[in-house]
Amino acid sequence: MFRISQYMRELAQAQQTGQWPAASRRGLGTPPGPVVIWNLIRRCNLTCKHCYALSADHDYTGELSGDEVATVMDDLKAFRVPVLILSGGEPLMRPDLFEIAERAKRMGFYTGLSTNGTLIDAPMADRIAAQGFDYVGISLDGLRETHDKFRRLEGAFDRSLAAVRLLRERGVKVGLRYTMTAMNAHDFAPLLDLMRAERVNKFYFSHLNYAGRGNIHRGKDAQFQSTRDALDRLYDRAWQAARDGLDEEYVTGNNDADGPYLLQWVAQRFPRWTEALRERLVAWGGNASGVNVANIDNLGEVHPDTMWWHHALGNVRQRPFSQIWMDTSDPLMAGLKASPRPVEGRCAKCQHFAICGGNTRTRAQQLTGNAWAEDPGCYLSDEEIGLPAGDATASTRRTTILMKEVDHV
């Protein structure tokens, strides 16, 4: 996850004081365990076009029981996992979701809920508020017509927006989650306006990744120019919010080239802060799959992140998560935990590799079969990543991958 607003607030402070703020000392010492995104149930009342879990509205067998979830939570706590994001499917369809959340809160986890929002009426909003979730993310993929088409349910938009309002009225911290593709890029700006009109203070912009149903639709992924246009808009918005002291948070996910792109954005507008920001971005380090973010699926399989459901590292029924997570006998995990990662192609030659970390390995693996190939989702030009213009090797390889992508339309 790339926290745009954090850097924009630092930039605003630097502009005011003439000095880039010192990095927080929080987190020095033994690093905590990863943030765990936990798909507790695969069942969902919707069948969204871009769902990585390929969920449907029926029960799935073999899911972790409440007792098994509790055992895993004990291990996660001992392993110093700080954050649990309870997800699905639709997590509110799991009958013991609130018992799990209650236990998570009692154990001191920062507890988030990732939901489509369509099952949240007033009594459910009361329950969520009473439970004390630290954060609830609700997916909105566009305005009414677009969202309902994406979610394959007429009325889904109205129900999700109603949920946002019900939760906000009860003081729950709510965020909008938006995954951009060519099919909904036109609704991005109106959604940002909606966020502000609804006084929602977090916006999560997700790039499309190539997994699950997102993989099937990768040919319709927004092309690079529209990605850059969207990020320009997002960075402008986040900067304006930081400069004006608004309580708004903008984050992105699934494309760590957003870090170098922010560096460029700052270099063009506030060149004196380029080096200070570069240092901060290198400390962030880019892609965190297999290191600072983890996924446990409904069957207890552990994955490097939610986009690696086709690659299991082990099952929490057989071995504790803490052991699976530290086991680098799996070549993928060894590579993800290596520093630097053994990336190839233009990522290996890129001047921003220390910031971006080589970006999203799933995309490379899905499109080329090689998890260490350059990320074909990188929207920066050869020139921007420091390759000589017309670097034949890199450009040719990139074109080939893009053509493959077109083949899948």
Ligand code: SF4
């Ligand atoms: S070329 Fe690779 S390492 Fe460089 S910004 Fe793009 S994805 Fe990141």
